[in-house]
Amino acid sequence: MPNKSPGPQIKDKDQYEALRDKGYSKEKSARIANSKGAEKRGGHAKKYEDQSKKEIYAEAKKVGIEGRSKMTKGELIKALRRN
Template identity: 80%
Template structure:
């Protein structure tokens, strides 16, 4: 692997993981995408964040470990989820 460090055995698609890391994605998000089957290609399945409730966004933010989520507005949660 370029960079000298393998992402580990838990990552299914190591090439995709490395490509996402090179684009600036976090380790966690890169691994999540690389481990899902075609998730990056499918897209649009969850719906727009603006169409979801603040409670739904909060639960999603909790799943992915966004810090400070309890003090965020709905718009801030949506932005944090997009950029995580």
């Protein structure tokens, strides 16, 4: 990305740019760049299958997945994994 600022909401702009250069989506790059130490924690998140549809829906909303209100729990999980 030639000299284009990702915006003030991105905490780690270098990491964001590196992820975008690797082909990650804008949303996923921002989510990773804004997480505090996520690369150090690892393995602490509950599996999607162990969460309620309400919890999965909230995550899909946070990520910005379109059409989420009409998706089943399984479809939401697939959409989150693709994003």
